[in-house]
Amino acid sequence: MTSEAKSEGQPSLYSIRQCTTLVDYAACLELQRIVWQFDELDITPLRSFVITRRSGGFTLGAFDSDDRLVGFAHALAAFNTDLKPYYYSHMLAVLPEYQNAGIGVRLKLAQRDFAFRTGVPLITWTFDPLQSRNAYLNIIKLGGVIRTYYVNYYGNQSTSALHKGLDTDRLFVEWWVKSGHVTDALSGKRRTDKPEAVVDVPREMEEIKKRDMNEAREWQMRVRSAFLKYLSEGLYCAGFEADPGGGNSRYLFFKDTQAEVS
Numbered sequence: 001m002t003s004e005a006k007s008e009g010q011p012s013l014y015s016i017r018q019c020t021t022l023v024d025y026a027a028c029l030e031l032q033r034i035v036w037q038f039d040e041l042d043i044t045p046l047r048s049f050v051i052t053r054r055s056g057g058f059t060l061g062a063f064d065s066d067d068r069l070v071g072f073a074h075a076l077a078a079f080n081t082d083l084k085p086y087y088y089s090h091m092l093a094v095l096p097e098y099q100n101a102g103i104g105v106r107l108k109l110a111q112r113d114f115a116f117r118t119g120v121p122l123i124t125w126t127f128d129p130l131q132s133r134n135a136y137l138n139i140i141k142l143g144g145v146i147r148t149y150y151v152n153y154y155g156n157q158s159t160s161a162l163h164k165g166l167d168t169d170r171l172f173v174e175w176w177v178k179s180g181h182v183t184d185a186l187s188g189k190r191r192t193d194k195p196e197a198v199v200d201v202p203r204e205m206e207e208i209k210k211r212d213m214n215e216a217r218e219w220q221m222r223v224r225s226a227f228l229k230y231l232s233e234g235l236y237c238a239g240f241e242a243d244p245g246g247g248n249s250r251y252l253f254f255k256d257t258q259a260e261v262s
């Protein structure tokens with residue numbers, strides 16, 4: 001599949017294909033270093049990419065016209081407690097100079113195609129609830145829904161520049177790839193019914209973190225307690241507004257009716 005990404009005014013052709021060689025995997029390691037600025041200990045190592053493929057998972061890469069990796073999506077094969085298969089997508093990353101050009105969405109769509117081919121109905125992943133861009137991508141553009149909030153999922157040892165100084169709270173995204181909910185989201189349809197509850201989140205968390213880490217921690221505690229409250233009341237998150245006018249973004253909660261999404 002070949003598409004065109006416009007980054008900083010420079011159109012560049014790129015294509016998406018499965019990463020299968022040690023050279024491809026080494027490029028994924030380098031991309032992790034650039035995107036997350038991880039210490040070596042936090043980098044998912046090359047042997048994990050090899051094992052993932054051999055155990056039913058897969059890594060998709062976006063390559064530019066010089067065959068340079070500019071983004072990748074990495075997914076593990078997984079089973080739920082009823083032994084139903086799903087994919088656990090562990091990383092999605094796009095080089096900074098190529099971000100906001102649609103490559104992240106294209107990689108997720110390619111993951112979805114892979115799931116169609118293998119007959120797997122669900123792809124899951126986690127993301128930081130304070131990252132408005134990821135929320136917009138996951139909930140609005142892709143149609144992911146959230147029923148689970150993990151407090152300090154990876155502990156406090158993350159060396160990622162995106163997570164330093166805060167607990168590693170994560171939202172667990174369910175992406176039921178064949179559902180009407182996902183098809184609607186992919187065709188640009190938005191829910192118009194009134195949400196039961198909303199949770200504000202800053203549009204640019206990185207600016208707050210640079211300015212005042214105490215303020216950043218207060219945001220995290222506010223978002224955490226609101227999510228835990230609404231999810232425990234039987235609501236689920238299936239909507240997001242990137243900038244409803246007041247500067248902040250916000251998560252939208254609805255009554256949970258499993259039939260709607262899976």
Ligand SMILES: CC(C)(COP(=O)(O)OP(=O)(O)OC[C@H]1O[C@@H](n2cnc3c(N)ncnc32)[C@H](O)[C@@H]1OP(=O)(O)O)[C@@H](O)C(=O)NCCC(=O)NCCS
Nearest residue numbers: 092093094099100101102103104105127132133136203242
């Ligand atoms: C998350 C990531 C993979 C997305 O890739 P990408 O190629 O930039 O994504 P896309 O261009 O397909 O979509 C991004 C969308 O977010 C929007 N966006 C950008 N900043 C935003 C913000 N602060 N709040 C809300 N939406 C935002 C963009 O406008 C774009 O939407 P549009 O196409 O409707 O304009 C990439 O930004 C990245 O590598 N981030 C760092 C690593 C990371 O966080 N990975 C994900 C962990 S789950």
